[in-house]
Amino acid sequence: MNITSKLRLACITVLSLIMALVSTSPTRAETEKRIAFVVGNAAYQASPLATAANDAGLIAQTLQAAGFDVSGARDLDGESLRAAFRDFLDKAQASGPGTVAFVYLAGYGLQLEGENYFVPVDAKIASAQDVAVEALRVSDYAKRLAGLPLKASFIVLDAARESPFAKSGPPLAGGLALADTEPNILLAFNATPGTVAPSEPGPYGAYSRALTEMIRQGGLQPAELFDGVRLRVNEETKGAQVPWDTSRIAAPFVFFERAADAPAPALxxxxxxxxxxxxxxxxxxxxxxxxxxxxxxxxxxxxxxxxxxxxxxxxxxxxxxxxxxxxxxxxxxxxxxxxxxxxxxxxxxxxxxxxxxxxxxxxxxxxxxxxxxxxxxxxxxxxxxxxxxxxxxxxxxxxxxxxxxxxxxxxxxxxLNPPPPYLVFAPPPPPVELFVLPVPVFVPVPVWINPPVYVAAPANNVIFNNIHNTTIINNSPNVLNPGGPGRAGVGAGVAAGVAAGAIAGAAAARVALPPSVARRAATFGGPGAQQLRPGQPGEPGAIPPGAAPAARLPGHNLPAHELPGTMGKRTPGFGQRPGTAPAGPQGTVPSPAAPVGQALPSADKPVHGPGRHPQNQPGPLPGAHALPGGQQIPAEGSAPKGRKPGANTLPALGQGPMNRRPAGQFAPRNPAVAPGVNGRPWTPPGPAMAPKSQQLPQHAPPQFQQQRAPQPAFQQQRAPQFQQQRPPQQIQQQQQRPPQPAFQPQRPPQAQQQRPIPKALCGVPGAPPCH
Incomplete structure (x- = not known):
């Protein structure tokens, strides 16, 4: 063999080795998509759970750090849970081959005749016959995942708990049933089949803590990782809980890669x-x-x-x-x-x-x-x-x-070494938004732990971009630092203000709701609806079945609805502007924002000045009507500044479906508002007296306005008092006046100011009679 042939053979050998390496290891060109679906059901009607929602929030955040595009929710009823699962299956199908899917369900699990079920929060399971109707059969969704061309799928049921269901009739077998898994799927339980985990006070369960620790350890294949979870849970619970798993995942997979100079792992x-x-x-x-x-x-x-x-x-x-x-x-x-x-x-x-x-x-x-x-x-x-x-x-x-x-x-x-000292599981703040998972404070991943380079970075994942930072918003692409210089180190976003950065980071780090759940949340006041009032199921604004106790705050939120004269458009619910989601501090009720055409008085300070209060927020409008919750709908002819009278705003109470009225028509007079005396509104005695910020004078008919003394401007703009009583003198005057036409012609706002003002009062208590 000559030199040329030897060189040619050597080149062919080198190329073959390169092609083999390329075919067996993923590269940046062969990106790996990661998606996850996380549910934490805690607010069960039968018996609430202390840790399920927090466990789901912790796992969701851990998966976000590993590059998963996570959607999840808490306290889902049966309809919402099934729709959310369908959303995730559609997402997995659209994601294409090479995708890794992760499903984590925390709550109550049941087994019936060899099948495992996950229970929604509104389930009413009195006997074994109700299980298949009220709960979700897990194998149905596992088979759907197995039928998709995915690289690997994880189904984790943190649901083997002592059951409060099916107390009548023959009992159900406890815990979860041992199951055969589908190809390319790992199935894991928080307790070995036929056993249940002990109740835990919180804030997190031993299983979610151990799973978080082993995922963040890095370098572990799926079977090794869940072996470590079983060992850690058995150790922490003193043998009271022994998890179980079975795997048919053939492809190599790690959540994180571990650097060569990393310290000794826990396992x-x-x-x-x-x-x-x-x-x-x-x-x-x-x-x-x-x-x-x-x-x-x-x-x-x-x-x-x-x-x-x-x-x-x-x-x-x-x-x-x-x-x-x-x-x-x-x-x-x-x-x-x-x-x-x-x-x-x-x-x-x-x-x-x-x-x-x-x-x-x-x-x-x-x-x-x-x-x-x-x-x-x-x-x-x-x-x-x-x-x-x-x-x-x-x-x-x-x-x-x-x-x-x-x-x-x-x-x-x-x-098994002790857990790393830096991994501290602080309790998350109580959730204040409907269906949204509670997100704990993020603990940075050590610098010797990194996601694989071939993982496709999900959009708007601030945690994945900042896994090594002391705060999750330092280098993240957010409103403070749109560029996002990188993953490691402390970025320039901190210099823009810690307080503003914390707000931006918290908003970006939240777990996205599945589309169907987000639409359902919108019907109860939109995303970020903190205030839900109690009520009967199905009543507008009532707390839906399974809503967490943290969502039952003072006040109420009414859902979006159609009003007459809005051309079929839906107005936002109470406490939100169109396209916004107000969120107040924990434990407080945020001040509601007013849609166009409405004004909401401040909840803690009275309205001052003509249409403004000291914080330059819009005050009440003259002629407005009061609605529950402090809203005001302006009466006809009293449009806000900058709007023409008769514009398409919300109609006054008692009016027809359209706000524009034909010429020559008159607006009905509101007889529930009493006149002012000596520059001050008349207030009846007794407990029915309302605060000044809710008193609103009406435009009186010409006969009465000719006898009324001039009043300061700020008293012409008082908030409405819907239950105000009139003095007997005014009732007698109204009975003696000739009947008024049904409607009054629209007057420009300055018409009242151009009327001649009498020099003396007459016809009121303490004044001479009128002639």
Whole structure:
């Protein structure tokens, strides 16, 4: 072979290696899109949860830092939850191949006849028959995700909790059902099948904290990551909660990459590998227990009991083995789905967690509960439970913290380091917006942790652009720093003002609502609607089913609605301008903004001056009418400054559907407003007296205005008093006046000022009679 041939062969070899590397590792040209759907249902009518909404907000923020385009919400009813899930599936389908999808559901989960369900906040589940109608079957959406050309999908159910539902009739099996996952999907539960997590006071659950820690650790493949989650949760809950997962993700995936000079991770992978290669009897009981929890297999638990049958930890491991054996037995039974299969299960577990499910299926299949003498039992691939296990599964649900078992506390895990000290989970501020997830203060990611370079940066993700900053708005492309110089370091946005930056960052860091949920929120006052009044379901402005207690603040918000004379346009709800979403400080009711053609008085200060108060905000208009909440609709002929009389503004109360009136017509007089005396409005005695800021004089007819003394300008602009009583003298004068036509011609605003003013009063108390 000559030199030319050798060079040619070497070039071909180098090119082949380059092409192989390009085909096996993603590049910037082959970007990876990441999308996520996060739900935290806490405000259940049956029994509220303390941590579910906060857990969802924490996971949503963690996924945002990893480059996910996150949409999510809290406290969704059945209709909103189904619509939001459809929105996400449509988004995943439009995202195209190579997309990674992540679904996190925190709330109550139920299992029925081998299927897992996620419960909306408004669900009314009195018995097992209501589960399939009221709750969402998770497998339906998992199959939809599996049918899309996605790179990988994660479905995480933080929902295995003690259930307050189905208290009548045969009980439901507790916790979640062991399930077979679809291709390219990882399915994870916060508690092993057939068990439930203990109740936690908050602000976050152990599962969401552990999942956040392991995602932010960086460099972990999906199976390794959820192994670390299981170990951390088991350690923090003292063995009361052991998560579970199963994965069929084949493609390589990491949430973050870890730099070579990074300190030792929390999960010591080298020690785990060394322990996996050794028999459990060679590790000692403490290390063997940790190894069994890390493996989380039927064989691993059986190996521990074989090596250490009399160890104090044997009871805890035996309970885990019993729950897994029963769950696998039921999964096999349900997959066969024949009367012989259900009779076979009842033969092994006559009072087991799924005994009621087996009898329900037999009834559906028109078979008797008792098997005939000639039935053929099915063959299970696992042996029947030994007698010591029956005590743990002879009940609907296994609770590891049950004092009846008196399990000893498990030892510390030797290959799991403590959580990093910088990862502090501060409670988030209480949510004040309908459906919006509570977002905690962001803890920066260490500089040795970075998202992979091939991740496509989602639009308007301020956290992803600032994962290393002490504040999430330092270098973010926001109103303070549109350019956004980069991810790391402290940018020039801080110099523009910390207070303004915090506002901009908080607005940008919020989790976007799914489109259908955002539209539903708009019907209750728009995004950012802090004030919802109690009411009957379906009543305009009433709190929807499942609204969080934090949304039930003083005041009320009425939804957008059509009014006569607006040409079919919808006016914004109370407390919002068109296209805006006012938000006040936590614990306060923001001052409402007035739509065009309306004026809203200040809630804490009276109106001063002709149409203005000291903060130069629009004051009440003359002739306005009062509405609940302090709104005022100007009367005909008293349009605001800059608007022509008769313009298309909101009509006065009692008027027809159109605001423009034919010439020669007159506006009806409002008899509920009394005249002023000596420059001051008359106020009736008794508790019905209203504050001055709600008193509004009307244009009196000519007969009375010729007898009225001149009044200062600021008293001609007082706010309306709708319930004001008239003195008996005025009632008598009104009865003696000739009847007035139905309408009065429109006068320009200056007409009242051009009338001659009498020099003396007459016909009122304390004045001579009129002649």
């Amino acid at each position: 010591a992978a080298d020690r785990i590998d060394a322990m996996r290669s050794r028999p459990l009897q060679d590790l000692g009981s403490h290390d063997a227990y940790a190894a069994a929890i890390e493996r989380d297999t039927l064989q691993g638990y059986q190996d521990f009991l074989t090596a250490y049958p009399n160890d104090p930890l044997a009871g805890r491991v035996r309970a885990l083995l019993a729950a897994r054996r029963e769950a696998l037995t039921w999964r096999r039974t349900y997959s066969v789905d024949t009367p012989d299969a259900y009779w076979s299960y009842l033969d092994r577990y006559p009072r087991g967690p799924h005994a009621s499910d087996a009898r329900r299926r037999l009834s559906t299949l028109a078979a008797a509960d008792t098997p005939p003498p000639s039935y053929a039992p099915i063959v299970y691939d696992i042996p029947p439970p030994p007698p010591p296990e029956i005590v743990y599964v002879d009940r609907p649900v296994l609770v590891f913290s049950d004092p009846v078992f008196d399990f000893p506390l498990p030892p510390p895990l030797v290959f």
